[in-house]
Amino acid sequence: MKLKKIPYGLSDFKRVKTENYYYIDKTKFIPLIEDEASFLFFLRPRRFGKSLTLAMLEAYYDIYYKDEFDKIFQDTYILDNPTPKKSSYFVMKFDFSGVDITDYESSFRTHINLRVKSFIEKYKIDLKLNYNQNPIDNMNELLSYSSRNNLPLYIFIDEYDNFITKLLISDINSYKNMVTDSSAIYKEFFTMLKVGTSGNDSAIKEIFITGVSPLALYDVTSGSNIGRNISLNYKFNDMVGVTKDELKELIEYYNLDNSKAIIERCNNWYNSYRFSEDITHTIYNSDMVLYYIDTLIMTNKEPRNLIDTNVRTDYSKLKYLVYSNNRLNGNFRFLNDLIEGKKVTTLAIKDNFSAFELSNIDNFKSFMFSLGFMTMSKNLFQIELSIPNQTIQKLLAEFIDYAYRDFENYSMRVEELNQHLVELALNKKLDVFNYIAEVIKSNSSLRDYIDGENFIKAYLLAYLNLNNIYEVVSEKESNKGYIDILLNPSKDEVPYGAMIELKYIKKSEYSEKLKTQKIKEAKEQLIRYDLGDRYIKIVIVFMGWEMVCCEEI
Numbered sequence: 001m002k003l004k005k006i007p008y009g010l011s012d013f014k015r016v017k018t019e020n021y022y023y024i025d026k027t028k029f030i031p032l033i034e035d036e037a038s039f040l041f042f043l044r045p046r047r048f049g050k051s052l053t054l055a056m057l058e059a060y061y062d063i064y065y066k067d068e069f070d071k072i073f074q075d076t077y078i079l080d081n082p083t084p085k086k087s088s089y090f091v092m093k094f095d096f097s098g099v100d101i102t103d104y105e106s107s108f109r110t111h112i113n114l115r116v117k118s119f120i121e122k123y124k125i126d127l128k129l130n131y132n133q134n135p136i137d138n139m140n141e142l143l144s145y146s147s148r149n150n151l152p153l154y155i156f157i158d159e160y161d162n163f164i165t166k167l168l169i170s171d172i173n174s175y176k177n178m179v180t181d182s183s184a185i186y187k188e189f190f191t192m193l194k195v196g197t198s199g200n201d202s203a204i205k206e207i208f209i210t211g212v213s214p215l216a217l218y219d220v221t222s223g224s225n226i227g228r229n230i231s232l233n234y235k236f237n238d239m240v241g242v243t244k245d246e247l248k249e250l251i252e253y254y255n256l257d258n259s260k261a262i263i264e265r266c267n268n269w270y271n272s273y274r275f276s277e278d279i280t281h282t283i284y285n286s287d288m289v290l291y292y293i294d295t296l297i298m299t300n301k302e303p304r305n306l307i308d309t310n311v312r313t314d315y316s317k318l319k320y321l322v323y324s325n326n327r328l329n330g331n332f333r334f335l336n337d338l339i340e341g342k343k344v345t346t347l348a349i350k351d352n353f354s355a356f357e358l359s360n361i362d363n364f365k366s367f368m369f370s371l372g373f374m375t376m377s378k379n380l381f382q383i384e385l386s387i388p389n390q391t392i393q394k395l396l397a398e399f400i401d402y403a404y405r406d407f408e409n410y411s412m413r414v415e416e417l418n419q420h421l422v423e424l425a426l427n428k429k430l431d432v433f434n435y436i437a438e439v440i441k442s443n444s445s446l447r448d449y450i451d452g453e454n455f456i457k458a459y460l461l462a463y464l465n466l467n468n469i470y471e472v473v474s475e476k477e478s479n480k481g482y483i484d485i486l487l488n489p490s491k492d493e494v495p496y497g498a499m500i501e502l503k504y505i506k507k508s509e510y511s512e513k514l515k516t517q518k519i520k521e522a523k524e525q526l527i528r529y530d531l532g533d534r535y536i537k538i539v540i541v542f543m544g545w546e547m548v549c550c551e552e553i
Contacts, residue, residue, distance in 0.1 A: 003254065006294040008287075009310070011051035013059050017072050022253065024246050024286075026053055027078035029239045030060060034083055036230055039197065039207040041160075041217060042239070043231040043351070044275070045372025047287030047311050049240040050210040054093075054158050057208060061154050062091040064122060089154035089206065090146070092119045099163035101170065104178060105185060108163070109135050112189065116142055123151075136185070136192050143196045146203035154206040155193065161211040168215065168355050169318055175355065179219050190220045213370040215355040229351045234276035241273060241283035250289075254297055266292060268471060269306050272388035277349075277378040285372075287311060288391060305468055306490065307391050313371075319403050321358055321367075331364045332403060336458035338374065338387055339396055339465070341474035345382040373399075390471050390490075397465035412439045418467050424487075425469050425494045428536050430550055436463055437547035453504050456542050460502070461485065469494055480528040489534070497535045501526050507544035515541060515548060523553050 007021040016023050026049075033040065044050050059065050059072050066087035073079040078086075094115050100107040112135035119142070120127055127145050129138045146153055164186065167175040178186045196204040207227065211217070214229065230236050242250070247266060251259045270288035274281075291308040295301075322332035337344050350366040357363050365385060368374050373396055375388040387393045404410055420432035440459065457474075465472045468490060476486040485500040501522035505514055518541050526537040541549035 006290055006297060007052070008290040008294045011055055013052055013055035014065070014068075014072050016052070017074065017076075022250070023076075024242060024250070025076050026056065026239055027060070027073065027076040028081075029053075029236065030057070030078050031081070031083055032235050033057070033208070034085060036233075037228040038205065039227040041209045041211070041214075041227045041229040041231065042236065043211050043214060043217075043229070043370060044240055045273075045285070045370070046212060046313060047285060047308075048372075049286035051095075051158050052286075053240050054156055054208065054210055058091050058093055058156055060086055061089045061206070063087050063089060064091070088152065090119075090123055090151045091154045091156065092116075093156040093158070094160075095158045096164075097159040097162040101163050101166045101174075104163060104167060104174065108178070108185060108189075112136070113138060125151075136188050139189075139192055140195075143192075143203040147201050150201070151203065152205045153196070153203050154208075155196075155204055157207075157209040159211060160209045161213055161216045164216040165213060169320075179216055179355075186216070187220045213367060214351050214353065215358075215367070218352050218354050219356075231351055232276050232349060234278040237274070237276045237279045238283055240286060242286055242289045243283050244281065247284060247289060250293060254293070256293070256296055262293075262296070265302065265306075267389075269390045272375050273372070274375050274377065277376060277383055282375070282388075285311070285391075307394060307468070311391065312395065318399065319406065321364060322403050323406075324359065328403065329359070330361050331359070332400075333454075334361060334365065335368075335396065335400060336455065338385070339393065339400065339461050339474070340458045341386070344385045345379075346385060347382055349376060349383060393472065394465045394468075397462045400462040401466060407443060410439075410443055412436075412463070414463075414466050417463060418469075421464070421467050421469055424498065425489070425496055428496055428552065430538065430552065432464075433460075433538070433540060433547065433550045436460060437542075437550070440545055441547075453506065456504060456545075457484070457502055460500075460540075470497065478529045478531070481525060483529055486535075495534070497531070498538055499526060499529055499531065499535050500538045500540060503539075503541045505541065505543045505548075510543045510548075515543070519549055519551075526553055 002020065004020050004022040007016045007023065010016055010021065042050070060078065065072060069087055070079065092115060094111065096111070099111055113131045116129065116135065116138045117131060125145065127142065129141060131138065164175065164179060167178060178184055180187065193204065193207065196202060209227065217229070247263065248259070251262055256262060266284055266289060270284045270292065272282045273285065287310060288308055292303060295303040322328055322335065334344060346362055346365045349369055350363060353363045353366065358367055369376065369385065373387070373392055374385045377384045387396060401414070404412065417432065417435060420435050423429040424432050461472060461474055464470065464485065464487065470487040471490050473486040473488060476483040483499050484502045487498040487500070489497045503518040503522050505518060519539055522539040522541070526539065537553045539549060539551055539553060540547065
């Protein structure tokens with residue numbers, strides 16, 4: 001039997017199921033969806049498989065696919081356990097990732113009209129509309145027709161916030177014009193959907209909306225407060241993404257060698273997402289896992305770059321979130337704590353807040369959670385937040401680098417930095433630390449903004465993460481203690497890793513005697529750690545903003 005292909009990058013459910021692609025069966029969630037309200041929002045970070053799941057729901061409920069149902073849903077849970085609602089709706093699907101923000105209002109209007117026109121043609125509906133007029137008017141006419149002729153509608157909206165978030169980070173006035181102003185067509189669209197669900201014999205029976213963040217959801221609720229957000233509901237934690245068991249089944253199906261090493265790699269780079277405080281297990285990002293497994297199958301070796309470029313988003317424009325009055329603010333300090341591996345907490349993950357309230361640190365935490373920069377675990381009274389994996393840690397480091405670059409005369413050159421890291425990995429040269437220290441010392445404008453003692457380690461971690469040579473771990477538990485910074489080779493071809501013990505002395509308290517004492521303490525700590533000859537041991541001591549010791553023991 002011919003092995004199934006990996007559906008990397010595919011969101012066409014019918015094609016996946018009929019063209020011999022491997023499918024991780026998520027159809028068991030259909031009955032759970034039907035047990036919820038009729039109008040649902042489901043949010044997850046990018047590249048988690050939302051679009052494929054939405055396409056699965058579309059194929060299941062659309063009367064258009066009724067005659068192909070058994071073929072499309074072959075080898076799935078729902079084929080043997082169908083619900084009464086299968087193949088019973090006229091489906092209209094919108095995908096707002098296709099809206100062009102360079103001409104956002106016109107593009108949005110065109111998208112709505114095209115979806116209306118496609119719907120009418122698909123179901124051969126006898127309704128003449130003027131597609132040069134306001135698409136909301138056309139939608140209203142279609143809803144009226146559907147109500148009169150008893151056509152039950154299921155509305156799907158994929159990536160509802162895609163272009164809206166792009167507007168937010170590029171031009172706040174455009175965001176207001178599209179979303180919050182009294183005549184905003186985006187708000188008008190959702191108001192129209194609400195009206196379409198109201199009253200006896202309403203046309204719209206069900207709505208399912210996916211996206212990443214709740215920002216636009218909140219900002220349009222005054223016009224469409226009809227939906228239930230199931231994003232943090234424990235029952236739907238695994239509806240997208242890949243569980244540990246699903247990964248094991250995937251590895252077993254393709255008979256991949258050394259499954260233990262594959263799972264360990266995926267654990268370090270793609271795992272640890274949790275979307276409900278009531279869940280104890282974690283899940284993997286779908287795109288990342290499929291990217292990795294597909295490369296293993298095609299080349300018999302793992303990808304050269306463990307981070308799929310498709311996971312990246314241009315977060316550079318989000319820099320404004322970490323500035324207040326031209327100064328780095330509490331949001332930035334929170335990111336520093338996060339990359340240091342410190343425990344950061346919040347009372348609750350919010351699934352409803354405005355784009356205009358991101359200066360509030362709790363809202364910012366929830367926003368970063370929605371983007372996938374953080375995962376959650378629950379202690380007795382609070383939710384603990386942490387970076388889920390190496391991929392996100394490196395993306396967060398890029399975000400922090402973008403924030404620094406607004407400082408006057410900022411001189412960090414990442415290519416030069418990484419060349420020094422190569423020399424560390426190949427030849428045990430410590431020039432990379434001298435280079436980073438020189439950048440810190442030379443940028444007086446940077447020093448004016450941040451307290452040194454709480455910054456040096458976070459700065460080192462951020463820039464040591466801007467490479468694919470090492471997995472960078474803060475406070476790595478080892479025998480008899482915790483390694484301040486561990487540089488763990490990401491591949492077997494990297495000859496040397498490093499264990500770093502970092503000490504800090506306030507400039508006002510500095511003396512040669514204290515420096516000698518700090519070096520002695522660092523050496524004693526490093527001697528206790530034993531990860532083998534592959535790992536060099538490095539002592540680094542800072543006095544204020546100046547590095548006064550960097551040596552291998």
